[in-house]
Amino acid sequence: MKRKISKKTKRLSRGPADGGLRLAAVGTLEVVIIIAVLLAVALLFRTEITSFAESLFENAFNTNYVELLRPEANK
16 A cells, blocks of 8 residues: 555656656646636626725725814814
């Protein structure tokens, strides 16, 4: 059993010329899949994301509270 495992790990570490997998290519594939999933989620929830961003910017750049802080406004 141990011998079979060591043969497989040696084959993987040798590279594609010897029939093994190139580990860097596997990592690249994972990144591409993650990006594709994130894009799909963004497209599915596009309207919710844009409405959230708009309300966030409206609240962040709202200057109505400045009028309430002036001393002459409280009279």
